[in-house]
Amino acid sequence: xxxxxxLFDLSPDPLCLLATNGHFKLVNKSFEEATGYSGGxxxxxxxxxxLHHDDQHHIISKLGSLSTNATYGFEGRFRxxxxxxHWFLWNIxxxxxxxxxxxxxxxxxxxxxxxxxxxxxxxENYKLLFYSNPLPIVIYDMGxxxxxxxxxxxxxxxxxxxxxxxxxxVKDVRPPKEVPLIIKxxxxxxxxxxxxxxxxxxxxxxxxxxxKVEVIxxxxxxxxxxxxxxxxxxxxxxxxxxxxxxxxxxxxxxATEATSDIIWDWDLExxxxxxxxxxxxxxxxxxxxxxxxxxxxxxxxxxxxxxRVVLYPEKVKNGTQKYWTEKYRFRKADGEYAYVLxxxxxxxxxxxxxxxxxxxxxxxxxxxxxxxxxxEQNDRLIEIAQLNAHQTRRPVxxxxxxxxxxxxxxxxxxxxxxxxxxxxxxxxxxxxxIRRIIYRTVD
Numbered sequence: 001x002x003x004x005x006x007l008f009d010l011s012p013d014p015l016c017l018l019a020t021n022g023h024f025k026l027v028n029k030s031f032e033e034a035t036g037y038s039g040g041x042x043x044x045x046x047x048x049x050x051l052h053h054d055d056q057h058h059i060i061s062k063l064g065s066l067s068t069n070a071t072y073g074f075e076g077r078f079r080x081x082x083x084x085x086h087w088f089l090w091n092i093x094x095x096x097x098x099x100x101x102x103x104x105x106x107x108x109x110x111x112x113x114x115x116x117x118x119x120x121x122x123x124e125n126y127k128l129l130f131y132s133n134p135l136p137i138v139i140y141d142m143g144x145x146x147x148x149x150x151x152x153x154x155x156x157x158x159x160x161x162x163x164x165x166x167x168x169x170v171k172d173v174r175p176p177k178e179v180p181l182i183i184k185x186x187x188x189x190x191x192x193x194x195x196x197x198x199x200x201x202x203x204x205x206x207x208x209x210x211x212k213v214e215v216i217x218x219x220x221x222x223x224x225x226x227x228x229x230x231x232x233x234x235x236x237x238x239x240x241x242x243x244x245x246x247x248x249x250x251x252x253x254x255a256t257e258a259t260s261d262i263i264w265d266w267d268l269e270x271x272x273x274x275x276x277x278x279x280x281x282x283x284x285x286x287x288x289x290x291x292x293x294x295x296x297x298x299x300x301x302x303x304x305x306x307x308r309v310v311l312y313p314e315k316v317k318n319g320t321q322k323y324w325t326e327k328y329r330f331r332k333a334d335g336e337y338a339y340v341l342x343x344x345x346x347x348x349x350x351x352x353x354x355x356x357x358x359x360x361x362x363x364x365x366x367x368x369x370x371x372x373x374x375x376e377q378n379d380r381l382i383e384i385a386q387l388n389a390h391q392t393r394r395p396v397x398x399x400x401x402x403x404x405x406x407x408x409x410x411x412x413x414x415x416x417x418x419x420x421x422x423x424x425x426x427x428x429x430x431x432x433x434i435r436r437i438i439y440r441t442v443d
Contacts, residue, residue, distance in 0.1 A: 072093075305328035340365075
């Protein structure tokens with residue numbers, strides 16, 4: 001049985017292993033401390049004979065009829081080294097080899113105070129809360145860092161059985177490179193019964209898989225030992241989700257930095273509007289949740305564009321519009337107006353109700369100015385073309401009139417007649433070109 005001794009000694013509860021005849025086959029340190037006997041003295045002692053004579057009959061009878069793997073819980077008096085008796089709360093289980101596995105707790109002082117029954121109820125409630133708790137719970141010694149006890153959920157989370165767990169220390173469930181950090185953190189903790197959030201730590205399962213754990217706990221005096229009882233909340237999934245969200249935010253921020261567009265996000269339920277940092281870079285206005293609603297936007301749209309451009313939350317929420325595009329003038333912080341191209345998309349829930357509208361505002365002032373400049377140049381060119389055409393057509397008309405005055409029938413020289421005909425044709429062609437120029441510029 002010596003191979004079980006270390007396992008027994010790690011338990012804070014008094015434990016013993018009894019033969020069918022009541023002789024002690026194995027006891028732990030806590031059992032020796034609880035009864036006052038040394039291990040050698042207990043080995044020479046018979047459990048049944050050490051019971052108070054008023055308790056012997058019903059306890060022996062009950063244990064004799066106990067079936068395999070069944071447990072019997074009872075109160076009984078056990079002789080101490082001064083030949084007096086201590087009251088113990090016993091839990092004894094019959095094992096397949098017909099030996100008895102027992103645990104005990106000294107309740108003498110509660111018996112004297114008449115509170116033994118409430119202690120028993122409290123003890124049972126503690127066991128129920130600890131072992132059946134839906135969250136993983138671990139108790140460890142603050143000095144040695146040895147894991148003293150765990151509940152079922154801790155075993156499920158980490159993959160160790162309870163027997164495997166209580167052979168470990170808290171260092172064994174941490175990444176090796178972080179062990180110095182946890183040793184330092186535990187060393188700096190003082191006894192404090194207040195429940196505290198002890199932070200988020202990296203832990204390791206039995207199979208080596210890393211998990212992210214939020215640790216919440218407090219100090220306890222457990223069987224005379226300075227211990228910590230902690231709830232280990234596995235937040236690996238939430239942590240991964242949060243990291244993905246952080247990466248998405250990073251990508252969003254980089255994307256907004258890479259473009260001059262002002263990204264805006266209008267919450268149709270609260271009417272709050274978010275503007276990206278480019279709002280300040282482009283227009284000088286404070287970014288973020290500016291003013292808190294659409295009034296900021298409405299105040300800075302040019303009065304002549306306002307009726308056409310400004311949107312209202314109820315209309316957007318309860319309408320069917322999905323895409324929106326407008327060009328308008330927007331007042332900057334210095335009072336000047338910028339031409340913007342604004343595009344947005346409405347996000348609707350499963351019932352078709354708008355919940356958000358996200359868009360991008362682009363400063364197209366330079367493009368708009370270029371368009372105006374080109375339009376002005378076109379106007380000037382048309383004016384010049386019309387002026388030149390009219391000025392040129394005047395002498396052409398004069399030449400045509402002169403040609404028409406010449407009586408070709410009186411000309412007998414063939415060369416002169418042929419030259420006159422060529423001149424007539426050229427002048428008419430030139431007149432047609434001038435007419436087309438005038439027609440196109442007017443059109």
